[in-house]
Amino acid sequence: MPKNSRQNLYRKIPSITKLLDQKSTHDILARYSRPFVVRSITEVLEEFRNQIEAGVLDAGRLEEQLQNLDALIQERIAAKLSPSLQEVINATGVVIYTNAGRSPIARGVFNEVAKTVTGYTNLEYDLELGKRGHRDLHFETRVKGLLGCEAATVCNNAAAALLLILNTLALGKKVLVSRGELIEIGGSFRLPAIMEKSGALLKEVGTTNKTKPSDYREGIDSDTALILKVHPSNYQIVGFTQQPSLVELVEIAKEAGLPLVYDVGSGYLFQTPHPFLATEPTVSDALSAGTDLICFSGDKLLGGPQAGLILGRQDLVTRIRRNPLMRALRVDKITYSALEWTLMEYEKGDYVRTLPIWQLMSQTLEEVRKRAEALIREIAVDDLEISLQEGFSVTGGGSAPEEQFPTCLLSLVSSRWTPNQIEETLRRHTPPILCRIQEDRVLLDLRTVFPEQDAVTAASINQLFG
Numbered sequence: 224m225p226k227n228s229r230q231n232l233y234r235k236i237p238s239i240t241k242l243l244d245q246k247s248t249h250d251i252l253a254r255y256s257r258p259f260v261v262r263s264i265t266e267v268l269e270e271f272r273n274q275i276e277a278g279v280l281d282a283g284r285l286e287e288q289l290q291n292l293d294a295l296i297q298e299r300i301a302a303k304l305s306p307s308l309q310e311v312i313n314a315t316g317v318v319i320y321t322n323a324g325r326s327p328i329a330r331g332v333f334n335e336v337a338k339t340v341t342g343y344t345n346l347e348y349d350l351e352l353g354k355r356g357h358r359d360l361h362f363e364t365r366v367k368g369l370l371g372c373e374a375a376t377v378c379n380n381a382a383a384a385l386l387l388i389l390n391t392l393a394l395g396k397k398v399l400v401s402r403g404e405l406i407e408i409g410g411s412f413r414l415p416a417i418m419e420k421s422g423a424l425l426k427e428v429g430t431t432n433k434t435k436p437s438d439y440r441e442g443i444d445s446d447t448a449l450i451l452k453v454h455p456s457n458y459q460i461v462g463f464t465q466q467p468s469l470v471e472l473v474e475i476a477k478e479a480g481l482p483l484v485y486d487v488g489s490g491y492l493f494q495t496p497h498p499f500l501a502t503e504p505t506v507s508d509a510l511s512a513g514t515d516l517i518c519f520s521g522d523k524l525l526g527g528p529q530a531g532l533i534l535g536r537q538d539l540v541t542r543i544r545r546n547p548l549m550r551a552l553r554v555d556k557i558t559y560s561a562l563e564w565t566l567m568e569y570e571k572g573d574y575v576r577t578l579p580i581w582q583l584m585s586q587t588l589e590e591v592r593k594r595a596e597a598l599i600r601e602i603a604v605d606d607l608e609i610s611l612q613e614g615f616s617v618t619g620g621g622s623a624p625e626e627q628f629p630t631c632l633l634s635l636v637s638s639r640w641t642p643n644q645i646e647e648t649l650r651r652h653t654p655p656i657l658c659r660i661q662e663d664r665v666l667l668d669l670r671t672v673f674p675e676q677d678a679v680t681a682a683s684i685n686q687l688f689g
């Protein structure tokens with residue numbers, strides 16, 4: 224388009240002042256804040272200019288759009304008022320999926336939390352003594368009852384827990400870690416980096432594949448503050464390997480008079496009858512082996528809110544609580560309440576039935592298959608060929624790296640759309656549906672889709688590809 228005819232088009236776009244004076248805009252201004260309306264209108268007008276610039280809006284199309292301006296502004300406002308953080312349907316088969324918010328909060332738990340935190344609470348008020356109390360008490364009593372530890376505290380997440388532990392107990396001193404356990408999780412959690420920020424000095428012992436009890440013994444000197452064991456929760460070293468058992472490590476730490484700290488990562492409290500978690504370390508085993516301090520996430524296998532739990536020896540927990548960093552990393556009443564109600568499900572023995580991750584993990588292959596068969600019957604799309612195939616779900620989220628469990632997958636292929644196009648269409652839908660692509664097929668794993676989402680999943684596929 225020649226430059227001067229573009230100029231003519233730009234001139235047809237009304238000014239924001241003029242639009243704000245119009246009767247129709249007054250109605251909008253009565254319902255929303257003025258700066259918000261101004262921002263929305265500015266964006267719509269800006270888009271016109273961009274489209275003229277790009278040559279995709281000619282005089283006729285612009286005229287149409289201007290006739291329709293009120294509706295366009297209303298649409299823009301509606302879009303801006305829809306939340307960015309939203310519910311998605313997780314059909315990836317990754318149960319604890321960090322990018323999808325890790326463990327969903329149980330609805331029963333959430334309802335109780337909502338009741339509690341929408342009013343005032345006794346967060347730091349001891350109702351029996353009528354004076355200031357400690358916020359940890361609400362959850363510490365339950366953790367002690369469930370696991371038999373001496374003391375417990377909680378902070379923002381497991382990374383914060385480690386930072387606090389190291390900064391409190393090992394500032395300027397050495398911390399022994401096996402070279403086989405220098406983990407990175409999800410890109411931003413790197414053990415050596417956290418160690419550095421904590422002010423503790425990393426002292427690596429052993430080799431990547433083999434660390435012997437003697438490596439720890441020989442690594443200890445008068446500058447050593449503690450021994451740290453880290454669960455390699457997202458990888459496995461196989462073949463010619465060796466790591467001292469936890470019992471051996473406890474012994475080495477005792478001999479040296481040093482605390483043994485264990486980052487178990489996933490927060491698998493105690494063994495459940497689920498065979499696929501057989502190799503995941505449990506918090507209760509780690510405690511009974513004599514570990515001095517244990518830390519783990521609240522939103523992995525515990526099935527609760529994001530949090531970093533620290534349990535173990537009273538004297539060590541007390542020192543951690545007194546660290547000024549604790550004030551910066553502490554959690555709020557929403558987290559305490561969600562943790563408490565989640566732990567109560569464990570006390571009742573109901574958690575496998577009531578906490579979402581456990582509900583999803585404990586579905587049998589047959590149950591998933593039945594749902595997949597029912598869902599296929601609901602789908603009628605000519606250009607999409609849908610079949611069932613067996614495959615595996617994973618726990619994910621830095622837990623049980625070697626554990627896969629059998630599931631039944633919906634497999635989508637099409638001569639009309641590529642797997643990437645299908646994946647993108649599903650992802651950009653409302654609600655977004657997340658899936659995976661494997662060997663040129665789009666795979667949906669219903670294990671991680673809540674049964675009440677089956678109908679909307681089928682309807683979405685019909686609508687998107689029909």
Ligand SMILES: *Cc1c(COP(=O)(O)O)cnc(C)c1O
Binds near residue numbers: 530
């Ligand atoms: C997941 C994990 C962490 C990090 O936990 P966040 O709660 O995300 O901070 C640390 N250590 C181990 C072993 C983990 O598995």
